[in-house]
Amino acid sequence: MKRRKAVKTNPRIRILSKKLEMVSKKQKAEIWKTIARALEGPAQNWAEVNIEKLDRLTKEKEVVVVPGKVLGSGSLTHSVEVYAFNSSAGAKKSIQSARGKIGTIEELIEKNPKGTGVRIIR
Structure with a gap:
């Protein structure tokens, strides 16, 4: 019996995936x-990454991308640029209060199309 490949129904995911490719x-x-x-x-x-994990794994002023969602559990002690498909309100507040930046993957593609200096966190 053949399995059919699952197709994403969310148009944002489909468009983003094509753009990334x-x-x-x-x-x-x-x-x-x-x-x-x-x-x-x-x-x-x-990926579902908490602020606490970002704090442990990143350095000051580092640029990271999360292929999933950033969650607000924990605290951030340094500024970091985080780009993700989605993020919670608590995560946005924590990152901004640490003088960091939170954005979408689409914004990162426009800002840095070569992807240099970007690290993936899962």
């Missing part, structure tokens, strides 16, 4: 392809 090919940046593959998978397998 296109930019990856055009800029020869493997990071975007990796993120696209993560977002094309089941949502239950997406």
Whole structure:
């Protein structure tokens, strides 16, 4: 019995995935392809990263991307730029209070199409 490939119904995911693939090919940046593959998978397998984990794994002024959702548990002691598919209100507040920046993956693609200096956190 053949299994059919699951198709994402959320138009934002479909558009973002295509854009990530296109930019990856055009800029020869493997990071975007990796993120696209993560977002094309089941949502239950997406990254859910707490602020506490970001604080442990990042350094001052580092740029990170989360292929999933950033959650607000914990506190952030340094400024960091975080880009994710989605983030909770608590996470946004924590990042901004630490003088960091929170944004979407789409914003990061526009800002840094080559993906240099960007780290994936899962």
